[in-house]
Amino acid sequence: MAQIRLDRFLAEHGAGTRSEVKKILRSGRVAVSGVVETRPERKVEPGNDRITLDGRELLWQPFVCLMLHKPAGCITATEDRRQQTVMDLIDHPRKKELFPVGRLDLDTEGLLLLMNDGALAHRMLSPKHHVEKTYFARVAGEVTGEDVEAFRLGVDIGEKELTLPAKLSILRVTDAHTKRSEADCSESEINREQSNREEERNPEEERTHGTHCEDCKCGAGLSQDGAISEVTLTICEGKFHQVKRMFEARGKKVLYLKRISMAGLGLDDALAPGQWRELTKEEMERLQTLC
Numbered sequence: 001m002a003q004i005r006l007d008r009f010l011a012e013h014g015a016g017t018r019s020e021v022k023k024i025l026r027s028g029r030v031a032v033s034g035v036v037e038t039r040p041e042r043k044v045e046p047g048n049d050r051i052t053l054d055g056r057e058l059l060w061q062p063f064v065c066l067m068l069h070k071p072a073g074c075i076t077a078t079e080d081r082r083q084q085t086v087m088d089l090i091d092h093p094r095k096k097e098l099f100p101v102g103r104l105d106l107d108t109e110g111l112l113l114l115m116n117d118g119a120l121a122h123r124m125l126s127p128k129h130h131v132e133k134t135y136f137a138r139v140a141g142e143v144t145g146e147d148v149e150a151f152r153l154g155v156d157i158g159e160k161e162l163t164l165p166a167k168l169s170i171l172r173v174t175d176a177h178t179k180r181s182e183a184d185c186s187e188s189e190i191n192r193e194q195s196n197r198e199e200e201r202n203p204e205e206e207r208t209h210g211t212h213c214e215d216c217k218c219g220a221g222l223s224q225d226g227a228i229s230e231v232t233l234t235i236c237e238g239k240f241h242q243v244k245r246m247f248e249a250r251g252k253k254v255l256y257l258k259r260i261s262m263a264g265l266g267l268d269d270a271l272a273p274g275q276w277r278e279l280t281k282e283e284m285e286r287l288q289t290l291c
């Protein structure tokens with residue numbers, strides 16, 4: 001293990017910012033292998049030197065993984081000159097080591113993992129490993145048992161092969177205008193999501209999918225029958241725009257998409273869009289054994 005500065009080690013273990021760490025060091029609260037150390041520039045070897053803060057050992061964690069509740073409107077990339085990226089939402093001492101595991105579309109919300117373990121990320125994304133990802137989706141039109149069966153058998157999304165068997169569950173189907181009040185619609189996530197999508201629409205999309213309900217933009221106008229379906233879909237591959245293309249293959253449009261789990265890890269309900277947390281030791285171990 002390479003040597004790093006003591007102040008960096010402390011900052012990366014959550015002791016504080018670099019300037020807070022300098023104060024902590026000056027006050028003599030840090031020891032390296034039993035000897036008090038006050039110099040921030042002191043080189044230490046994580047994993048070899050025993051570093052304590054107030055007598056408590058700080059253990060070096062080689063792997064870091066964060067769970068982010070990605071909001072709509074930011075792109076899954078490490079940097080971008082024009083748009084907000086998921087990295088802009090992260091304020092973590094080891095942020096520079098992290099990268100997103102796979103990607104979610106600009107308008108997709110939900111669980112996104114960011115980690116520094118390239119080998120694990122590779123296994124999680126490899127088609128060979130069939131890592132399950134579950135999405136909640138709101139779809140224009142009535143999703144039926146035939147769609148469930150089609151997804152189970154695989155659909156043609158224009159790739160060489162049909163999609164792998166996927167599990168579609170219908171949660172509910174509502175008529176956007178008779179079963180939901182307009183007040184509901186104007187307050188709903190559907191509406192927010194539709195507004196978020198405005199900038200992405202193009203005339204070709206409007207032509208093939210119809211237009212919004214002009215009054216409440218609830219998405220009803222996007223389906224022939226005015227129905228909106230809420231579903232979950234579990235897939236074990238990750239082709240570009242896969243969920244949207246699978247519904248397109250069935251003549252239906254996804255209005256709202258949120259990833260709710262990946263590799264057995266559920267999105268933490270306590271995280272609001274834009275918030276993140278580190279995986280617990282148990283979650284990290286489970287991920288490493290599972291994938």
Ligand code: URA
Nearest residue numbers: 105108241242243244
């Ligand atoms: N499938 C999609 O269509 N979009 C996503 O962001 C993720 C899966």
